[in-house]
Structures are given as C-alpha cells and as structure tokens.
Amino acid sequence: xxxxxxxxxxxxxxxxxxxxxxxxxxxxxxxxxxxxxxxxxxxxxxxxxxxxxxxxxxxxxxxxxxxxxxxxxxxxxxxxxxxxxxxxxxxxxxxxxxxxxxxxxxxxxxxxxxxxxxxxxxxxxxxxxxxxxxxxxxxxxxxxxxxxxxxxxxxxxxxxxxx
Amino acid sequence: xxxxxxxxxxxxxxxxxxxxxxxxxxxxxxxxxxxxxxxxxxxxxxxxxxxxxxxxxxxxxxxxxxxxxxxxxxxxxxxxxxxxxxxxxxxxxxxxxxxxxxxxxxxxxxxxxxxxxxxxxxxxxxxxxxxxxxxxxxxxxxxxxxxxxxxxxxxxxxxxxxxxxxxxxxxxxxxxxxxxxxx
Numbered sequence: 519x520x521x522x523x524x525x526x527x528x529x530x531x532x533x534x535x536x537x538x539x540x541x542x543x544x545x546x547x548x549x550x551x552x553x554x555x556x557x558x559x560x561x562x563x564x565x566x567x568x569x570x571x572x573x574x575x576x577x578x579x580x581x582x583x584x585x586x587x588x589x590x591x592x593x594x595x596x597x598x599x600x601x602x603x604x605x606x607x608x609x610x611x612x613x614x615x616x617x618x619x620x621x622x623x624x625x626x627x628x629x630x631x632x633x634x635x636x637x638x639x640x641x642x643x644x645x646x647x648x649x650x651x652x653x654x655x656x657x658x659x660x661x662x663x664x665x666x667x668x669x670x671x672x673x674x675x676x677x678x679x680x681x
Numbered sequence: 682x683x684x685x686x687x688x689x690x691x692x693x694x695x696x697x698x699x700x701x702x703x704x705x706x707x708x709x710x711x712x713x714x715x716x717x718x719x720x721x722x723x724x725x726x727x728x729x730x731x732x733x734x735x736x737x738x739x740x741x742x743x744x745x746x747x748x749x750x751x752x753x754x755x756x757x758x759x760x761x762x763x764x765x766x767x768x769x770x771x772x773x774x775x776x777x778x779x780x781x782x783x784x785x786x787x788x789x790x791x792x793x794x795x796x797x798x799x800x801x802x803x804x805x806x807x808x809x810x811x812x813x814x815x816x817x818x819x820x821x822x823x824x825x826x827x828x829x830x831x832x833x834x835x836x837x838x839x840x841x842x843x844x845x846x847x848x849x850x851x852x853x854x855x856x857x858x859x860x861x862x863x864x
Contacts, residue, residue: 525731526856528710532732533739535702540744540753543695544686547703549784550809553802557810574816584696589787591700596708596791598701603709607793611715611780613723614796626800629779633786633804634811636775640783641812642823643768644760647782650769651733656740658833658844659757661765668769669776670722676777677722 536653545584546657548649550640552589555580574641617681643668682752704788713788715780715796722777727864731856738852745845757831764823779804 521527539547558580562569569575610625618624640646643665645654651669654662685691704713711717712729720726747753760768776782779801781789786805789797812819834841 522706522709523711525710525728526735528706528712529732529735530739531706532703532736533741533743535699535706536736536740537743537747537753539695539699541682541747542685543692543699544682544754544756546756547699549782549787550805553783553805554809554813557806558813560806561810572813572816573820574813582693584692587693587696588700588703589784591697591702592704592707592784592787593700593791594697595701595704595706596713596788597704599705599708600792605792608714609795611719611794611796613716613719614780622795625796629781629796629800630804630807632775632777632779633801633806634775634808636772636779636783637805637808638812639768639771639773639775639808640805641768641809641816642764642819643772644758644764646772646784647733647776648784650758650765651782652736652740654758656737656744657755657757658741658841658848659831660828660833660836661758661760661762661831663833664762664765665758665760665769665772668766669773672770672773673722673777674724674773676774677719680777681719681723 532652533656536656543584546649546653547588548585548645548653549589549592550637550646550649551578552583552586553637554578554641555583555586613681703784704791707785707788708792713781713785713792713794715789715794718782718785719777719780725864727859730859734852734856738849741845741848745841755832759828759831761824761827763825775808 536547539545558569558575562580569580610620614625650662650665655666707713710732712732717726717728721729744753781797781801783805786797786801790802830836834844
C-alpha cells in the first residue's frame with residue numbers, strides 16, 4: 519500500500535489510468551465540467567425553462583455523464599483510501615491555522631470564495647488541473663500548456679501574497 | 682471498442698471505476714491535502730508537481746502509442762488563447778484561496794475535510810453556475826483568437842514523435858532537477 523504514496527509511482531498509475539480512459543471510454547480524464555452539469559441539475563429544480571434555454575447547458579447538458587460519475591468516484595476512492603489509512607480527519611489545515619487562526623467559519627468562507635473564483639475560472643479556461651494540467655498537456659495540446667502555466671503562475675503569486 | 686464507447690450504462694460505470702482509482706491514488710499520494718497543495722504553491726513541497734509530471738510522462742507516451750495503433754483518438758482542448766490566459770489566471774487565484782482543485786477537492790471531501798465539503802464543493806458549483814448564466818455574453822470574447830490547430834505537432838507540422846521525445850526529456854530533466862535540489 520505504501521508504495522502508492524511515492525509520488526512517482528502514483529503519477530505513473532495516473533498516467534496508466536489516463537491511457538485506460540482513452541481506450542475504454544474515448545475520453546480524457548477531467549473533473550471541472552462535472553460541477554457545471556451538477557449546478558445546472560440543481561438549478562433545474564427551480565427554473566427548468568431557463569436552464570433548458572441556456573446556451574451553455576445546450577452545449578453541456580445538465581445531466582449525469584461519464585465525468586460526473588468520475589468525480590463521484592474520486593470522492594469514493596479517496597474515502598476508501600482514507601478509511602484504510604487510518605489517519606485522522608483534518609479539521610483546519612496547519613498552514614492555514616498558523617496564519618489565520620482556528621476559526622472554522624473563516625476557513626470555510628475563504629474556501630467558498632476560492633471555489634467560486636476557481637469554478638468560474640475553470641469554465642473560462644475550459645478545464646482544470648486534471649483536464650488541462652494532465653490530460654491536455656499529455657496530448658501536447660497548446661491551450662492546455664498555456665492554461666496550466668497560468669494556473670500555477672497565478673496560484674504561486676496568490677499563495678505568496680496570502681502567506 | 683466502439684460498442685463499449687457508445688454504451689451509456691457501461692460508460693457511467695467505467696467513469697465511476699476510473700474515478701475510484703483516481704481518487705484512491707490522489708489521496709494515497711497526499712495531493713488531496715490542503716497543506717501539500719499550498720506547500721507546492723509556496724514552492725517548498727513538490728509532491729504535486731512530481732505526481733503531475735510523472736502522470737504526463739507516462740500518459741503522453743501511452744496515449745500517443747495507443748493512437749499509433751488506432752486504439753485511441755486524441756481529444757485536445759479546443760479553447761482559445763483568451764480563454765486559456767484569462768481563465769487560467771482566474772483559476773489560479775481561486776486555486777490558491779481554496780487550496781484544492783476540482784478533482785482534489787472531491788478527494789478532500791471524501792477524506793472528511795470540512796473546508797472542502799462546506800466551502801470548496803459548493804463554491805465551485807456556484808462559480809460554474811455563474812459562468813453558465815453569463816456564457817452568452819462572453820462567448821464572442823472567448824472565441825476570439827481561437828486556435829485553428831490544437832496540438833504542437835499539428836501547429837509545427839512535424840511527426841508527433843519528434844516532439845514527444847524532447848517533451849519527455851524536458852519533463853524528466855525537470856524532475857531530476859527537483860530531486861537534485863532536494864525538494
């Protein structure tokens with residue numbers, strides 16, 4: 519089990535998983551579009567007509583697809599690994615609490631704000647750290663190499679300013 | 682394989698299974714942890730980069746090999762220069778504030794991280810929905826300077842293996858430099 523904790527072994531397995539998803543599903547691994555689809559599914563409960571006429575949801579229907587199942591799988595897989603590892607749950611991450619203290623509310627508010635910005639940015643960029651960062655770059659996709667450099671450039675500058 | 686690709690139920694199951702494997706590895710390697718991701722952005726913990734670059738090295742060789750034997754079709758992102766640059770910068774800003782990306786936040790939620798469950802996941806849903814609601818106003822801007830060719834081999838016009846080899850070497854050198862620096 520511990521061999522999987524080695525970043526190179528873990529990375530190699532993700533590379534093989536990526537091959538498998540091209541072979542078996544004709545799809546690159548990516549996670550962010552799933553959130554947009556689920557947000558549309560939730561909004562359908564309140565404003566069905568509006569969602570049906572929305573230009574974005576015409577291109578990316580608000581329904582459960584391969585990628586939504588993938589993200590649900592990530593949740594389950596991490597849960598299994600977490601249970602097997604026997605490690606304890608992180609309440610507030612160390613780096614955060616050293617800088618901003620032990621208020622869970624403050625951490626959740628920051629995470630929510632970060633999530634909103636990142637969710638918007640992922641759709642603007644057309645992908646995330648997995649879709650652009652791994653699947654796109656491994657296909658030598660130009661937009662993905664640009665996007666992933668921007669992800670980390672902005673991330674490094676922002677983290678440097680926060681901490 | 683075409684039959685399997687078009688079978689919706691099998692694909693949903695395959696998506697779930699791929700995700701379970703992906704989530705398991707992400708958690709086990711440590712990259713679903715806030716401290717590991719922020720450690721990467723603060724440039725003192727290089728676990729994230731090691732995992733990503735190795736995945737790209739193995740996947741690039743593997744997927745192009747599958748393609749060579751007609752066992753896979755590429756699906757490069759078709760987005761524009763505008764969308765990659767501006768979207769990438771906005772993403773990075775949120776990434777540092779949240780401390781997880783859309784994949785790892787699901788893994789962090791699976792391992793009980795409250796900031797991921799109560800803040801990150803709902804936030805990404807809201808952000809994606811705001812984008813979808815404004816999409817009709819941004820479509821023109823995003824499609825401006827679209828790429829006409831999507832991969833480096835297509836743009837440069839060379840056999841893809843002439844680029845795969847140097848790209849693999851570049852990634853390998855980067856990893857060796859990281860190790861040499863003791864990071």
